[in-house]
Amino acid sequence: MKKILAAFAIALFPLAALAAGGAAHLDHVETNVRDQAVLQRGAQLYMNYCMGCHSLQYERYQRFQTGLGVPEDLVMKHLRFDTEAKIGDLMENAMRDKDAKVWFGAPPPDLTLIARSRGVDYLYTYLRTFYKDPARPWGVNNKAFPDVGMPHVLLELQGLQECAPGPVHAGNGGIKRDPLTGKEVLFGDDGKPLNPCGRLKVTQPGTMTPAEYDSAMVDLVSFLEYIAEPTQQDRKRIGIYVLAFLLLFFVFAWLLNREYWKDVH
Numbered sequence: 001m002k003k004i005l006a007a008f009a010i011a012l013f014p015l016a017a018l019a020a021g022g023a024a025h026l027d028h029v030e031t032n033v034r035d036q037a038v039l040q041r042g043a044q045l046y047m048n049y050c051m052g053c054h055s056l057q058y059e060r061y062q063r064f065q066t067g068l069g070v071p072e073d074l075v076m077k078h079l080r081f082d083t084e085a086k087i088g089d090l091m092e093n094a095m096r097d098k099d100a101k102v103w104f105g106a107p108p109p110d111l112t113l114i115a116r117s118r119g120v121d122y123l124y125t126y127l128r129t130f131y132k133d134p135a136r137p138w139g140v141n142n143k144a145f146p147d148v149g150m151p152h153v154l155l156e157l158q159g160l161q162e163c164a165p166g167p168v169h170a171g172n173g174g175i176k177r178d179p180l181t182g183k184e185v186l187f188g189d190d191g192k193p194l195n196p197c198g199r200l201k202v203t204q205p206g207t208m209t210p211a212e213y214d215s216a217m218v219d220l221v222s223f224l225e226y227i228a229e230p231t232q233q234d235r236k237r238i239g240i241y242v243l244a245f246l247l248l249f250f251v252f253a254w255l256l257n258r259e260y261w262k263d264v265h
Contacts, residue, residue: 026144029124031222034233036069042223043068043079045216049153050111051081053100056091058112059227064091067230105149115228120221127154127217131161131200143200158213159206164199 032038043064056064065075065087072087081093097107115123126144130152133141138151143163152158202210229235 026119026121026125027128028121029218029221031120031218031225033222033226035222038219038222039068039226040070041216042219042221042226043070045220046223047079047081051091051093053093053095053104053108053150053153054111055093055095056112056227057110059091059230060088061085061091062087063230064227067226108150111224113228115221115225120225123221123224124217127220128158128214129161129200130155130158131163132203154213155206157206157208157216158210159202159208160204161200162203164201 061075061080064079065072070079076087081091082089085091095108100107122144126142129143130140130148131143132139135141136147137149140148140152140155140160142148142150152160206213208216226232
């Protein structure tokens with residue numbers, strides 16, 4: 001029994017670690033993968049700001065084109081990162097892993113399935129919570145992904161945010177100042193900041209207002225959710241018919257079973 005319990009605990013350890021790693025508050029987002037206009041705007045943002053580093057190597061331009069309802073010639077002219085790619089090719093970029101490791105410390109991950117692996121709430125929060133941090137190599141940090149190694153590529157749209165400590169008090173009541181920003185940061189007994197970035201405020205505006213940027217991120221996250229499973233609408237539609245069939249089959253199976261056993265006492 002002890003061995004079984006130990007094996008069970010080992011099996012659950014990765015789940016516990018994952019839960020511990022998701023401590024950051026995630027903002028909820030309502031995506032829309034049925035609206036082609038939303039997906040087209042999200043695709044345009046992705047190709048302009050993300051595709052240079054993050055490929056979609058498990059998706060082809062052809063499915064991308066048919067799913068978004070964009071004519072093939074427009075995809076080849078405006079939404080194709082690799083100018084040599086054909087409509088049936090996978091959506092890869094030209095960045096070499098060796099170069100990416102030098103520039104960013106690690107190759108940027110492919111984002112074809114990121115919406116399924118991390119969830120849309122995480123992506124929405126991540127894209128909206130970059131903030132100024134002079135201690136980081138690119139001068140920014142992220143609330144959803146602390147110590148992120150990625151630059152804020154959407155900086156020109158959102159602008160630069162700065163963070164301020166939230167209303168959290170240390171167990172010992174102590175308040176110290178961040179040596180980098182000079183702002184008050186609350187520390188616990190272990191010497192670690194309790195809430196070093198409680199709220200964010202745009203201090204250097206971008207080309208979009210906060211509301212416009214949030215709306216754009218809904219479009220981008222919707223596109224990533226779509227690209228992670230382009231057939232999800234068909235799957236959901238077929239699933240309704242399958243459940244209806246199983247329900248009808250259950251009725252006939254129950255009637256047949258009753259007929260077989262009616263004379264058995």
